Amino acid sequence: MARPSDIDFSKWMEPAARLLRGEPNRVLSKNKTLRWGRGGSFSVDIEKGTWFDHEEGIGGGVLDFLKREKGIDGREAVEWLNRELGASIYVEQQKRRANGSGRSHSVHDHDDDGLDSSVPPWDERDVPAAAAQPFLSTKPEITAVYDYTDLAGELLYQVCRKEWIDNAKRRKTFSQRRPSPDEKGVWFWGLDAGEYMRRAPGQDWLKYDKDRWKEWGCKEKRRLEEPISHTLYRLPEIREAIAAGETIYLCEGEKDVETLVRMGLAATTNSGGAKHWDPELHAELLRGADVVIVPDHDKAGRERVPKVAGALRGIAARVRVCDLSAIWPDIGEKEDVTDWIEKGGGTRERLEAYVADLPSWEPPPYNSRFGAITWGDIFKTGPAYEWLVKGIVPMREAVLVYGAPQTGKSFWTQDLAAHVARGVDFFGHRVRRAGVVYCAFEGGKGFRKRQQAYALHHKLRPEDSIDMVVLTRRADLFSGDEDVEALIAEILHWGSVFSEPLGLIVLDTWSAATPGANENASEDVSRVRARVMRIVEACQCSVLVVHHKPAGGGRPRGHGSLTGDFETTIDVDWATREEGKHAIQLKDADGRPLRKAVLTKQREGETGPVCTFVLRQVETGRDADGDPVTSCVVTAPAGAVEDTSARIADTKGPRISEDGRWHLKPNLETAFRGLAEALKRKGRAAPQEIRAPANVECVTLSEWRDEYERLAQGEDEDPDKLKERVKKARDRAAEKLLLAGFIGKDGEWIWRTSKRVFGIDPPETRKRSEPIAEAIAEAIDDLLDVPFA
Structure with a gap:
């Protein structure tokens, strides 16, 4: 691999500064210069990949920056870049086995997945110098290329892994490209038929887009009539392994395939992920194979299993599913077989021993989404209705x-x-x-x-x-x-x-x-x-x-x-x-x-x-x-339920019972009950300065309001609104009850008269004359009939 002196470190200046100093000052920063601090005293030149401290008058490159900020340099600084920003470069060359063609399969992959990230990038190894790749930048770069061929080993298309740094985080995506049939070194990006465009001769072709055609000033357009179907990775080797009776490990990505191949196992995947798995085409390519599906440990991996296994059932000689959590209990979400080998002590021997005991995959019983009950089900003892x-x-x-x-x-x-x-x-x-x-x-x-x-x-x-x-x-x-x-x-x-x-x-x-x-x-x-x-x-x-x-x-x-x-x-x-x-x-x-x-x-x-x-x-x-x-x-209610003639509806009629107690409408009764409670709790002799009957107890209007408030409070009513509502209601009730002779009032002082109220006072022993009672009731009813709210 390249020595530090051969590597362009400038592209790591910006992500390193963002990671260690946070986001720059948006107001003071410009397109090519980022500034930190309230006055912008620390700056980074994005194009040059350098920094400068305007207060101290010093600056330098990213390695100088790490020495200043972290106190690290040399090997330690580069290892920090590898670890924190994903700036590692790894190259590997393998000879393809198919048909003895000797065709070289290149994987230019500096992803830390599946490789030894502890090796420093300047470690001298027997690696071709031309294979070295630059560190990641903020723009997507191709970091791995995987060849997909036909059975004869002829290249059909490539899957390109692209990676970049975004806000100090490593991002990745995968794209497919196929070689131009008549221009060497030129690619068509995508496998679909249709129109493609490019800016100038010799450049790659991109899928035609009307807006980008104008924006980019494209000059050429070309139509491809035939699409290319997604196929299986390392197809010639896989067909050879099937013929030899080897077990085929079906992974979720090319990286895991390469990991297992390096261990001497036969492995494959399909390009494009689960959504491009073709139940007919891909399953047919694995006809007669002993297949072990190795899903990633995540939701997508679990959902992929029944789709792939179901398509292979009856076509492959045998289908098994390797659940990595069974042999690696500490597996994390989204981790895979490469992670198991790197972190969980996985080996070929352990994997093959586990797979040997796996049962053949069987589809789970169908679970009706809509609660289907078959005719036979109705004669079975079903679950009791649950409460x-x-x-x-x-x-x-x-x-x-x-x-x-x-x-x-x-x-x-x-x-x-x-x-x-x-x-x-x-x-x-x-x-x-x-x-x-x-x-x-x-x-x-x-x-x-x-x-x-x-x-x-x-x-x-x-x-x-x-x-x-x-x-x-x-x-x-x-x-x-x-x-x-x-x-x-x-x-x-x-x-x-x-x-x-x-x-x-x-x-x-x-x-x-x-x-x-x-x-x-x-x-x-x-x-x-x-x-x-x-x-x-x-x-x-x-x-x-x-x-x-x-x-x-x-x-x-x-x-x-x-x-x-x-x-x-x-x-x-x-x-x-x-x-x-x-x-x-x-x-x-x-x-x-x-x-x-x-x-x-x-x-x-x-x-x-x-x-x-x-x-x-x-x-x-x-x-x-x-x-x-x-x-x-x-x-629960107390004692026997008592009928009353206190109407919820606003109706007229007699309001005095045979036992001598008066019936009030619900709102007036609540107000009067509040007064009765206030007298019971805080009643005292009438002050000498007010005109009240002898031997009566009095309370103030505010004391009445407090008791009335507790009785009148609605569900979840705001306290301030409750006080205001009760004050108005108490004043209206006082006016009506005073006119009807139920209470006496002098200034702020209130007392009860001798009138007794149903539901609040016990019944009298004597019986009133009905004609007199009705006459009194009609007179008082007229006084109380003003709508009350």
């Missing part, structure tokens, strides 16, 4: 949970998910314990408070092993696949660290995960639905999607295909009973509104009620002002 939550959530299917605002659908879903993570029965339904990833796309910041409330309510501790992770940043499942694939990757990561298999993914909510989508457009709904199913298939678990429905509506918001696309749908709503044309709210013994979950669609189970539940308030801590921080948990 994650029996009767509610099937395994590995998509479920839609929908509900009107404030009905508790997210609280209910979170409770179900936590029960799955704990493996605890859910409202009498058996649960299979599994890992859960809850994607809180809507209100993710407040989800920690919900989890804390759940833990306090169920007396859970930090050390309890519960496989549940909450993701609080939104993913976009509508615009493209990037977020979907990233979400799948993260879900699979958490699934890998769970002690239980991943079983449930929750996407809360549909609208938060689909920014820009039109819920009423079937194509938008179908696109999102397809990505939901992509998550189901990739993660092999159930996916539960939370969605909205209009207040008072009976179906989910958006296009009708949305419910049709889910195997299971669950409606979460208020629990009511019908009274004529009115919907009457139901409450438990503690006066809490009842909610219900109902299966409206179930592919393999029964539809109908799942459970009735209430939301219980739990204090999770104190804020900076010392005020309680609360959230809600799902619990």
